[in-house]
Amino acid sequence: MRDPDRPATLGGSDAGARDAREAIALAIRSLHDDLVRLGVDRSTIDELADHVASAIEARIAVGDDLTSAIATARTQLGDLSQLAGEHRRVRGVFGPRPSRAVAWSAAIAMFAWLFVVVGRDVHAPVVGFVTGFGAIYMVAIGALLFRAPHAAGFLLGVAINQLVLLVENGYLAGFAALDPHAITLTVLSAGCCIVLAGRNQQVGVLYDLVHWVGMPRDRTAVVVAVAVTMAAHAIATIAGAVFVAVVAYRADRRPRALLAELRVWSGPDAPA
Amino acid sequence: MEIKKDLVAASATPLVLAILQRGPSYGYAIIQAVRELSGGELEWSEGMLYPVLHRLEDQELISSYEERGETGRMRKYYKLSAAGRRALGAERRTWDVVHATLAKAMRHA
Numbered sequence: 102m103r104d105p106d107r108p109a110t111l112g113g114s115d116a117g118a119r120d121a122r123e124a125i126a127l128a129i130r131s132l133h134d135d136l137v138r139l140g141v142d143r144s145t146i147d148e149l150a151d152h153v154a155s156a157i158e159a160r161i162a163v164g165d166d167l168t169s170a171i172a173t174a175r176t177q178l179g180d181l182s183q184l185a186g187e188h189r190r191v192r193g194v195f196g197p198r199p200s201r202a203v204a205w206s207a208a209i210a211m212f213a214w215l216f217v218v219v220g221r222d223v224h225a226p227v228v229g230f231v232t233g234f235g236a237i238y239m240v241a242i243g244a245l246l247f248r249a250p251h252a253a254g255f256l257l258g259v260a261i262n263q264l265v266l267l268v269e270n271g272y273l274a275g276f277a278a279l280d281p282h283a284i285t286l287t288v289l290s291a292g293c294c295i296v297l298a299g300r301n302q303q304v305g306v307l308y309d310l311v312h313w314v315g316m317p318r319d320r321t322a323v324v325v326a327v328a329v330t331m332a333a334h335a336i337a338t339i340a341g342a343v344f345v346a347v348v349a350y351r352a353d354r355r356p357r358a359l360l361a362e363l364r365v366w367s368g369p370d371a372p373a
Numbered sequence: 374m375e376i377k378k379d380l381v382a383a384s385a386t387p388l389v390l391a392i393l394q395r396g397p398s399y400g401y402a403i404i405q406a407v408r409e410l411s412g413g414e415l416e417w418s419e420g421m422l423y424p425v426l427h428r429l430e431d432q433e434l435i436s437s438y439e440e441r442g443e444t445g446r447m448r449k450y451y452k453l454s455a456a457g458r459r460a461l462g463a464e465r466r467t468w469d470v471v472h473a474t475l476a477k478a479m480r481h482a
Binding site for chain 1: 399400401418419420423424427428431433436442444446447448449
């Protein structure tokens with residue numbers, strides 16, 4: 102048997118070898134496109150593409166002509182829809198479950214961010230929790246610590262959320278008030294994005310997001326992740342506003358004045 | 374000789390773990406190794422191997438890394454983890470019991 106680690110020679114003249122390489126590249130590209138259409142994740146597509154290329158080279162090495170080598174390698178791969186279905190069943194809609202190292206480092210980064218947000222004022226931690234971020238992030242951190250089956254979905258959702266917050270806090274930190282709290286949050290959000298984007302130790306979640314948008318069958322997963330994140334953001338904001346309004350009403354105060362007193366409101370137009 | 378699908382599926386995990394105990398390997402080479410070890414009696418399909426590899430990776434019995442192969446392509450290699458080594462030990466004991474029981478039963482059949 103040929104050593105599978107040894108590259109097969111494509112033989113013949115230089116031009117013939119070049120034509121063969123181009124034909125193999127074309128076959129791999131076609132396979133790649135089919136698997137993308139079926140919603141298979143990037144890492145699995147690369148793996149299967151390498152497998153088929155190895156199979157084609159092995160067939161050529163034992164004397165098959167190029168056309169039949171390509172056809173045999175594709176046939177051996179079996180029905181692509183079935184293959185994609187099996188991968189989705191094992192990997193889930195959000196791709197592979199993050200490794201313990203990635204899940205735990207993301208949880209620590211998120212906890213650090215949450216700690217600063219909730220603990221911005223020792224007198225008002227309850228405001229932070231009622232605004233919902235505390236609860237939402239604790240669920241996400243729990244899912245990552247225990248590596249829940251769809252924990253990668255939390256990585257995606259929180260990555261989107263942190264990108265939004267990075268822009269929001271970055272604006273406050275850089276242009277509005279040079280607020281030290283906003284600067285801290287910007288740094289932490291950037292840290293979160295870097296850790297969350299480090300999945301697969303390659304380009305990560307943010308690449309997958311762009312990649313998924315281009316995959317019709319997986320578009321639902323992206324829409325759901327974005328919708329859940331944005332809905333959670335909106336619910337958190339509304340819940341927080343209602344809570345502050347109720348507390349202000351009971352204390353017979355104006356909400357903005359109350360927030361300023363609690364040092365939660367730190368924007369440029371915060372009342373003195 | 375046709376080996377039933379159930380048996381092929383049951384032996385997939387210990388076979389993958391045992392092959393990876395010899396050193397890191399990748400999908401195509403693992404299929405070749407199974408074919409070689411079984412004298413061509415066991416034919417694994419890609420559709421069967423990769424879900425098994427991904428499930429074992431999910432269970433952290435094996436881990437993966439990417440490296441450029443001699444062909445110049447990036448290739449995903451799998452290697453056995455410490456948990457995988459322990460799981461392989463347990464699988465070995467199980468299969469030894471099955472094998473010994475079957476051997477005795479068949480001898481008296």
